[in-house]
Amino acid sequence: xxxxxxxxxxxxxxxxxxxxxxxxxxxxxxxxxxVESSQIVSYHLSLIAGIIESTLFLAFVNLxxxxxxxxxxxxxxxxxxxxxxxFLFSIGLMDxxxxxxxxxxxxxxxxxxxxxxxxxxxxxxxxxGHAFVGIYILSFxxxxxxxxxxIIQKKINATHLDSYSIPRISVRWTQPKPFALFYLNQLTDQxxxxxxxxxxxxxxAILGFLQIPLDTYDxxxxxxxxxxxxxxxxxxxxxxxxxxDRYLSFTRNLPLSSFQRFGALACVYSLLLVPETILxxxxxxxxxxxxxxxxxxxxxxVISHCxxxxxxxxxxxxxxxxxxxxxxxxxxxxxxxxxxxxxxxxVGSFLIFNRFYYTYEGSKG
Amino acid sequence: MLKLTNxxxxxxAQLILDIPHLELSARMNWLKGGNGxxxxxxxxxxxxxxxxxxxxxILSVDLKAKPIEYRRLINYVEAEPLYPPxxxxxxxxxxxxxxxxxxxxxxxxxxxxxxIGSFIGNPIHxxxxxxxxxxxxxxxxxxxxxxxxxxxxxxxIDQETVPLLYQLINDYFNRGTNFILTSHQSVDxxxxxxxxxxxxxxxxxxxx
Numbered sequence: 001x002x003x004x005x006x007x008x009x010x011x012x013x014x015x016x017x018x019x020x021x022x023x024x025x026x027x028x029x030x031x032x033x034x035v036e037s038s039q040i041v042s043y044h045l046s047l048i049a050g051i052i053e054s055t056l057f058l059a060f061v062n063l064x065x066x067x068x069x070x071x072x073x074x075x076x077x078x079x080x081x082x083x084x085x086x087f088l089f090s091i092g093l094m095d096x097x098x099x100x101x102x103x104x105x106x107x108x109x110x111x112x113x114x115x116x117x118x119x120x121x122x123x124x125x126x127x128x129g130h131a132f133v134g135i136y137i138l139s140f141x142x143x144x145x146x147x148x149x150x151i152i153q154k155k156i157n158a159t160h161l162d163s164y165s166i167p168r169i170s171v172r173w174t175q176p177k178p179f180a181l182f183y184l185n186q187l188t189d190q191x192x193x194x195x196x197x198x199x200x201x202x203x204x205a206i207l208g209f210l211q212i213p214l215d216t217y218d219x220x221x222x223x224x225x226x227x228x229x230x231x232x233x234x235x236x237x238x239x240x241x242x243x244x245d246r247y248l249s250f251t252r253n254l255p256l257s258s259f260q261r262f263g264a265l266a267c268v269y270s271l272l273l274v275p276e277t278i279l280x281x282x283x284x285x286x287x288x289x290x291x292x293x294x295x296x297x298x299x300x301x302v303i304s305h306c307x308x309x310x311x312x313x314x315x316x317x318x319x320x321x322x323x324x325x326x327x328x329x330x331x332x333x334x335x336x337x338x339x340x341x342x343x344x345x346x347v348g349s350f351l352i353f354n355r356f357y358y359t360y361e362g363s364k365g
Numbered sequence: 366m367l368k369l370t371n372x373x374x375x376x377x378a379q380l381i382l383d384i385p386h387l388e389l390s391a392r393m394n395w396l397k398g399g400n401g402x403x404x405x406x407x408x409x410x411x412x413x414x415x416x417x418x419x420x421x422x423i424l425s426v427d428l429k430a431k432p433i434e435y436r437r438l439i440n441y442v443e444a445e446p447l448y449p450p451x452x453x454x455x456x457x458x459x460x461x462x463x464x465x466x467x468x469x470x471x472x473x474x475x476x477x478x479x480x481i482g483s484f485i486g487n488p489i490h491x492x493x494x495x496x497x498x499x500x501x502x503x504x505x506x507x508x509x510x511x512x513x514x515x516x517x518x519x520x521x522i523d524q525e526t527v528p529l530l531y532q533l534i535n536d537y538f539n540r541g542t543n544f545i546l547t548s549h550q551s552v553d554x555x556x557x558x559x560x561x562x563x564x565x566x567x568x569x570x571x572x573x
Binding site for chain 1: 412413414415416432433434435436437439440441443446447448449450451452455456458459460461464465504
């Protein structure tokens with residue numbers, strides 16, 4: 001079985017970690033980068049206590065784990081359909097138990113980041129007298145991994161049958177799509193998990209800041225919430241740039257001015273942040289404050305996109321730059337210079353875009 | 366027509382093209398050269414897609430001085446075009462029609478002539494490579510460009526489409542459009558307007 005596991009590791013698992021490196025880096029930052037090193041342990045113990053003691057929190061975390069596992073299963077299924085991986089269907093020649101073994105192990109390795117954290121939660125739960133929560137979490141993973149293994153096994157053994165799939169509910173868009181929707185369509189079509197995780201974190205960040213008890217209303221709380229929300233979009237910004245490089249290079253030949261191109265980009269990110277804007281209005285933030293927060297947020301995210309024209313695409317560097325920008329913006333908001341910053345972000349974005357859009361030429365350069 | 370002056374193109378430190386002076390007088394041009402000689406780089410450079418040193422002009426419109434006006438004069442289709450898989454061909458056709466200011470009748474005619482009407486309403490991920498190529502050819506002929514650059518136009522299209530493509534090239538040529546083509550496939554030169562060869566070798570282009 002070892003050679004089969006080895007090949008599956010190279011053809012699927014390694015590709016999975018490679019393709020999602022950005023998401024992992026970002027998740028790692030959220031888990032360990034936003035807290036001072038001296039407080040990491042206590043921060044995580046509080047987080048784990050929340051998971052153990054609050055059913056709602058546990059349900060939310062379970063949902064995140066489920067989404068991650070579904071993404072893994074979907075990745076395996078999509079890799080199996082690639083022409084170069086057709087040979088993997090010869091796993092179907094093995095006996096059922098061996099098939100389950102290698103596939104379960106493959107999924108286990110892909111699910112490791114979640115499983116390791118879950119194990120820590122289980123240990124803390126048992127130590128704090130909540131053994132039933134620990135048993136529940138272990139059962140949760142065992143059942144999901146088993147079901148996922150069966151789904152993939154069925155796919156491998158049923159190549160001769162018509163595949164049954166849940167009918168996709170899709171709204172047929174009969175009108176031609178405006179350019180800004182090309183990007184958002186990529187999000188809904190190919191980056192569903194990233195979108196759900198990002199939007200969940202973004203909305204929670206805003207709601208979290210709005211819950212901070214204050215004697216008098218202070219717009220800076222709203223602005224800080226928006227800053228956290230837009231930082232959550234770091235991976236999406238990178239994916240949008242990668243999408244541009246890969247699929248939209250044909251648009252560089254079109255007779256459009258820098259203003260038109262930049263305007264389209266501004267539209268893309270304004271549309272992307274519509275849920276956050278609605279959330280601010282729904283929470284009765286004064287109109288002017290909500291507008292300022294939206295302008296600051298979109299300015300931040302647009303300059304983050306434009307900065308990716310400066311160098312070859314590199315997720316590591318992108319995350320670092322975004323975090324520095326975030327820290328700077330945070331301080332500026334605290335000092336109440338946020339209006340100046342919003343203007344600078346927009347002007348700076350356009351200047352970078354205008355100067356570097358056509359000089360960027362990706363990995364060949 | 367098309368004029369290149371002191372054009373150099375590097376990838377990193379590696380020199381790919383070095384063209385001190387080139388003026389294309391012919392209206393139908395065949396760019397020839399082995400693999401890796403820089404044909405596609407030349408096409409992309411002339412199409413205004415990638416940066417370069419020097420100047421490129423079409424009808425005295427300089428790419429660097431008047432980029433929008435210049436790009437209005439040139440259409441380009443890659444050898445292996447790649448489009449967002451979730452878009453439909455119609456999305457792209459509408460997009461090109463808007464940006465290249467082409468009429469609906471003109472685009473409908475192209476769709477009809479290339480026989481792509483039956484599938485352009487479907488998402489691109491359902492297309493075969495030949496169907497994607499046909500779509501890209503329809504996009505290349507959209508608008509009223511002075512130049513159309515076709516990089517390997519015969520790759521992946523079926524035998525039935527080849528005469529249709531020849532016909533399109535002839536029609537557009539007769540209307541005044543100029544062409545630069547590359548092809549490793551054998552081309553029936555008798556069915557195309559008379560052409561001039563451009564040979565790419567050792568970073569340079571020579572006109573025999």
